[in-house]
Amino acid sequence: MTAPTATALRPQWDALPTGLRAGLADLLGGIAVADVQTGGFTPGLAARLRLATGRHLFAKGIPSDHALAGKYRTEADTARALPATTPAPRLQWTGEIAEWVVLIFDDIEGRHPDLSPGSPDVPRVVAAVAGLAEVLTPSPLPQAPDATAELAAIVHGWAELADAPPLDLDPWECAHVNRLAEMESHWLRAAAGPTLLHGDINASNLLIDGTGGVHLIDWAQPACGAAWIDIVDLIPHLILAGHDPAAAECAVADVPAWNGTDPEMITSYAVAFAGYWARTCRQPAPPMVPYLRGYQRRAAGAALDWVRHRTGW
Numbered sequence: 001m002t003a004p005t006a007t008a009l010r011p012q013w014d015a016l017p018t019g020l021r022a023g024l025a026d027l028l029g030g031i032a033v034a035d036v037q038t039g040g041f042t043p044g045l046a047a048r049l050r051l052a053t054g055r056h057l058f059a060k061g062i063p064s065d066h067a068l069a070g071k072y073r074t075e076a077d078t079a080r081a082l083p084a085t086t087p088a089p090r091l092q093w094t095g096e097i098a099e100w101v102v103l104i105f106d107d108i109e110g111r112h113p114d115l116s117p118g119s120p121d122v123p124r125v126v127a128a129v130a131g132l133a134e135v136l137t138p139s140p141l142p143q144a145p146d147a148t149a150e151l152a153a154i155v156h157g158w159a160e161l162a163d164a165p166p167l168d169l170d171p172w173e174c175a176h177v178n179r180l181a182e183m184e185s186h187w188l189r190a191a192a193g194p195t196l197l198h199g200d201i202n203a204s205n206l207l208i209d210g211t212g213g214v215h216l217i218d219w220a221q222p223a224c225g226a227a228w229i230d231i232v233d234l235i236p237h238l239i240l241a242g243h244d245p246a247a248a249e250c251a252v253a254d255v256p257a258w259n260g261t262d263p264e265m266i267t268s269y270a271v272a273f274a275g276y277w278a279r280t281c282r283q284p285a286p287p288m289v290p291y292l293r294g295y296q297r298r299a300a301g302a303a304l305d306w307v308r309h310r311t312g313w
């Protein structure tokens with residue numbers, strides 16, 4: 001299994017520190033095959049392993065002093081707290097090996113979903129993401145940060161772009177940037193809630209197995225909040241995969257968390273998400289993460305199509 005396109009520069013197995021490979025081999029009892037995965041954007045290790053015993057596992061890890069190491073520790077805490085009925089691979093082990101934070105999961109033999117119009121994966125993914133709230137309410141992770149604070153710090157962008165407009169804002173963005181900046185925080189009034197949110201729903205964090213079962217991976221950005229947020233996060237990704245905005249909304253139309261949310265809050269969230277991508281795509285690329293900004297630029301375009309659809313501007 002590979003991601004639709006390689007998006008992460010990850011260490012090849014043979015390039016890992018010897019102590020790490022030896023520690024993993026000691027822990028797991030001999031690794032016959034390590035297949036490095038190229039999805040996602042983190043420059044950390046991600047590898048599907050076949051052990052000498054024939055067992056399959058998935059390993060991810062990053063040096064303990066890396067700026068993203070905290071995210072790996074958060075993912076381990078979240079994965080440990082997920083109820084067994086969560087459609088997510090089980091965490092089998094976590095700890096430090098040779099000064100790397102390491103997480104070992106059950107391996108999912110699968111592929112990333114095709115979120116394009118007409119794909120049978122779309123209703124499966126919508127059902128799986130919509131079903132998360134049932135399993136994850138009330139939140140099983142008491143230390144999960146409150147979505148209102150956690151997401152407020154991430155999902156925004158127009159205020160900064162209005163304060164110092166970059167030269168490459170397009171004419172529509174220039175005409176509306178102040179109104180967008182005013183709208184982009186309204187949704188926070190509807191963000192509080194009792195549900196543990198995945199917080200990073202996108203095709204690279206979803207796997208579909210041979211029976212059509214959907215698995216949510218990469219629980220590194222959890223928050224406790226309102227259930228509509230995870231399902232609404234899917235919409236710009238459906239647009240990015242080729243849906244027009246009306247069709248993307250239609251795909252989630254039967255989900256109660258979508259129907260029960262004030263449409264104004266959803267419009268504001270669409271604005272905020274577009275702002276997040278419009279802001280971050282203009283920042284310099286982090287070291288060893290060459291494809292993130294291009295992806296964010298395309299995602300900003302998809303989210304802006306959604307905003308134009310919802311506002312009629």
Ligand SMILES: Nc1ncnc2c1ncn2[C@@H]1O[C@H](COP(=O)(O)OP(=O)(O)O)[C@@H](O)[C@H]1O
Pocket residue numbers: 002003008037038039040041042043044046047048058060089105106107108109204205217218220
């Ligand atoms: N349990 C698993 N079984 C099989 N493949 C997996 C598993 N978890 C992740 N992957 C693959 O590895 C890639 C990176 O894993 P992910 O946990 O998303 O790491 P990152 O934090 O680097 O995005 C995923 O996009 C997926 O292709």
Ligand SMILES: [Mg+2]
Pocket residue numbers: 039040041204205218
């Ligand atoms: Mg990922």
